[in-house]
Amino acid sequence: MSLTTAVENVAITGIGETEFVRGTDKSTRRLAMQSSLAACRDAGIEPSSIDGLVIAGNDLSIEDYITHLGIDDLRFHASLHIGGATPVASIILAARVVQAGMASRVLVPSVWAAISAGTRLGSGAAELSTRWADELVPTTKPNLEYPYGTVVPMQWYSFHANRYFAQTGADPIGMERVALSTRKHANQNPKAYFRDRTLSSEQYRASEILVKPFHLFDISLETDGSAAVIVQAASRPNTTNGLVYIAGGAEGHPAQPDTMTSRTNVLDMGLTKAAKHTFADLGMRADQADFAEIYDCFTFVALRQMEELGLCGLGEAPDFAVESRIGPGGSFPVNTHGGLLSQAHVLGMNHVTEAVKQLRGQAGAGQVPDARIGLVTGYGDFSNGSVMVLRN
Amino acid sequence: MPESTRPAPTDKSGLYAPYFEGLTQGQIKVQQCANCSAVLWPPQDMCPECYATSLDWVEASNEGTIYTYSVYNRAFHPAFKELLPYGAVSVRVSPGATILGEYGGDPADIEVGQTVRAEFFQTAPGVALIRWMPSDLSTPAPNQPTTKE
Ligand SMILES: [Zn+2]
Numbered sequence: 001m002s003l004t005t006a007v008e009n010v011a012i013t014g015i016g017e018t019e020f021v022r023g024t025d026k027s028t029r030r031l032a033m034q035s036s037l038a039a040c041r042d043a044g045i046e047p048s049s050i051d052g053l054v055i056a057g058n059d060l061s062i063e064d065y066i067t068h069l070g071i072d073d074l075r076f077h078a079s080l081h082i083g084g085a086t087p088v089a090s091i092i093l094a095a096r097v098v099q100a101g102m103a104s105r106v107l108v109p110s111v112w113a114a115i116s117a118g119t120r121l122g123s124g125a126a127e128l129s130t131r132w133a134d135e136l137v138p139t140t141k142p143n144l145e146y147p148y149g150t151v152v153p154m155q156w157y158s159f160h161a162n163r164y165f166a167q168t169g170a171d172p173i174g175m176e177r178v179a180l181s182t183r184k185h186a187n188q189n190p191k192a193y194f195r196d197r198t199l200s201s202e203q204y205r206a207s208e209i210l211v212k213p214f215h216l217f218d219i220s221l222e223t224d225g226s227a228a229v230i231v232q233a234a235s236r237p238n239t240t241n242g243l244v245y246i247a248g249g250a251e252g253h254p255a256q257p258d259t260m261t262s263r264t265n266v267l268d269m270g271l272t273k274a275a276k277h278t279f280a281d282l283g284m285r286a287d288q289a290d291f292a293e294i295y296d297c298f299t300f301v302a303l304r305q306m307e308e309l310g311l312c313g314l315g316e317a318p319d320f321a322v323e324s325r326i327g328p329g330g331s332f333p334v335n336t337h338g339g340l341l342s343q344a345h346v347l348g349m350n351h352v353t354e355a356v357k358q359l360r361g362q363a364g365a366g367q368v369p370d371a372r373i374g375l376v377t378g379y380g381d382f383s384n385g386s387v388m389v390l391r392n
Numbered sequence: 393m394p395e396s397t398r399p400a401p402t403d404k405s406g407l408y409a410p411y412f413e414g415l416t417q418g419q420i421k422v423q424q425c426a427n428c429s430a431v432l433w434p435p436q437d438m439c440p441e442c443y444a445t446s447l448d449w450v451e452a453s454n455e456g457t458i459y460t461y462s463v464y465n466r467a468f469h470p471a472f473k474e475l476l477p478y479g480a481v482s483v484r485v486s487p488g489a490t491i492l493g494e495y496g497g498d499p500a501d502i503e504v505g506q507t508v509r510a511e512f513f514q515t516a517p518g519v520a521l522i523r524w525m526p527s528d529l530s531t532p533a534p535n536q537p538t539t540k541e
Contacts, residue, residue, distance in 0.1 A: 139408070
């Protein structure tokens with residue numbers, strides 16, 4: 001059997017989201033069940049009839065989902081943990097499970113209650129490094145990084161960024177362009193946390209550089225929220241919404257995925273491999289999509305993915321990411337919902353639900369006209385990557 | 393807050409033991425495969441080139457060039473609050489490893505490609521860390537870690 005990233009006849013038939021807030025009295029479990037129920041309702045299926053579950057990067061258990069959703073006969077489950085690359089990788093797995101006949105109605109939920117559950121990554125919380133040392137983390141972190149105060153993602157990824165700008169001579173203004181364009185998308189999305197707050201170049205430049213080269217507005221939001229999707233065979237859905245097909249996709253991993261600070265090539269990203277396989281198998285280029293939802297934990301990480309998707313060359317993303325291209329009404333809109341930077345951080349599952357809304361024509365003021373093909377990426381931990389092509 | 397409250401390495405007796413023991417003696421040690429001579433860093437249990445499990449520890453150069461770096465204007469652990477702005481540099485050393493340490497000069501002066509030399513400082517009894525010094529500030533390589541800091 002030859003390898004392929006192409007998926008046949010599988011669709012996302014339901015999407016569900018909670019409200020996206022900073023501060024909630026709902027538990028992580030309750031948020032996850034709320035979005036899961038909403039996804040089932042959207043797909044027109046009974047929650048009890050779910051027969052597959054791919055837990056996308058959260059610590060809730062298979063038992064939590066079975067007991068709360070009253071699942072009668074769960075025939076498949078998996079739990080993936082590759083950081084922000086998890087939701088897209090999980091949906092690809094769910095699609096393959098459906099295609100293989102292992103399950104027919106697969107729920108893929110993500111949840112992150114960064115504020116209310118006290119799991120913020122950018123807080124500088126005093127106990128952060130000691131708490132993480134107790135968890136299952138690569139031994140590289142507590143031994144090689146924590147002793148030098150290197151604890152959180154904005155620090156890890158800064159090593160990638162500083163090398164990149166020095167090596168390529170790329171213009172750091174690309175980061176500002178992503179921040180401002182993404183905020184403009186958010187300003188027309190009622191579900192975006194920053195819907196009512198505009199961002200000017202002056203505000204961006206006046207903001208503190210927390211970790212070189214990242215200004216405050218280069219760093220994603222941390223929020224409380226959950227989003228989920230239902231994956232089914234395209235021939236069987238009972239849904240009033242238009243079908244959104246999963247054309248294909250893949251995950252990819254860099255060499256030395258256990259460290260950013262001590263590796264041989266800090267620019268190495270898993271997305272490079274995932275994108276190469278996916279676009280070759282689907283016989284397309286990234287720029288043939290009508291829009292892209294690109295994982296934007298940091299503006300810089302979005303820039304690098306534009307390059308590794310093949311939208312432009314190494315060092316060229318700052319020139320690619322002009323507002324007339326990636327902003328609202330642009331020729332290649334990116335993060336039409338406001339992204340992790342300005343909508344909410346649901347591990348990137350909100351990128352998936354937004355792409356589905358776009359392809360159903362349900363994206364409101366941010367609707368991309370005649371959207372037929374959408375890209376969604378994920379990025380997690382030390383440059384794990386994932387990419388998926390959706391079409392209507 | 394004294395430096396001794398920094399997060400201490402968690403593996404001083406296992407896989408990383410030769411590395412941390414080397415630091416207390418003013419040496420940077422990295423893994424090298426006894427079978428195929430591949431340099432492994434960070435350390436691991438098996439060589440990914442030939443799958444040998446017999447891995448030696450060899451002394452790396454105490455001098456290298458900055459491969460990449462960061463400057464922290466916020467502390468994410470309380471021990472670093474009074475050290476801000478804090479420079480952290482990943483230094484490429486012979487025979488082929490990238491070693492993270494703190495930067496001993498003004499963080500505003502850090503540049504990719506810059507030559508730096510390792511100094512070693514004690515943070516707790518039996519625990520030493522690396523401070524990469526720019527060449528104009530570095531003193532002749534000390535053989536023993538200094539105990540102040
Ligand atoms: Zn070997």
